[in-house]
Amino acid sequence: xxxxxxxxxxxxxxxxxxxxxxxxxxxxxxxxxxxxxxxxxxxxxxxxxxxxxxxxxxxxxxxxxxxxxxxxxxxxxxxxxxxxxxxxxxxxxxxxxxxxxxxxxxxxxxxxxxxxxxxxxxxxxxxxxxxxxxxxxxxxxxxxxxxxxxxx
Numbered sequence: 001x002x003x004x005x006x007x008x009x010x011x012x013x014x015x016x017x018x019x020x021x022x023x024x025x026x027x028x029x030x031x032x033x034x035x036x037x038x039x040x041x042x043x044x045x046x047x048x049x050x051x052x053x054x055x056x057x058x059x060x061x062x063x064x065x066x067x068x069x070x071x072x073x074x075x076x077x078x079x080x081x082x083x084x085x086x087x088x089x090x091x092x093x094x095x096x097x098x099x100x101x102x103x104x105x106x107x108x109x110x111x112x113x114x115x116x117x118x119x120x121x122x123x124x125x126x127x128x129x130x131x132x133x134x135x136x137x138x139x140x141x142x143x144x145x146x147x148x149x150x151x152x
Contacts, residue, residue: 066100
């Protein structure tokens with residue numbers, strides 16, 4: 001399958017370089033937290049640990065029929081925290097595209113404030129088709145071992 005669930009290597013480097021700010025309070029001199037989005041992709045997309053940036057030209061679900069290029073803005077629901085040796089965070093759930101008609105096989109969470117830097121690649125395991133209904137992504141429980149984004 002061309003979409004492989006992963007934490008992109010570029011994201012790991014971005015963390016060390018201070019490009020990603022998931023906190024609820026600004027930590028950079030700009031005085032603002034970052035904006036994170038989730039974009040959907042077709043089964044023709046190639047997304048994996050080497051994905052570095054969001055791109056609308058690499059088989060993103062087409063604009064229209066309940067989907068807008070660039071995806072939906074996410075809200076951090078559980079700010080960065082830790083349990084034991086695992087740091088994690090989560091986004092508000094569900095993320096919903098209403099009155100949708102499209103097919104998707106995966107998604108990319110990315111930082112739109114920082115030039116579309118990739119955060120996480122999500123594979124749905126197969127192509128999911130929705131016709132005239134709601135398409136939801138429900139993030140797992142925000143805890144060590146289950147959160148959508150965690151570093152152990």
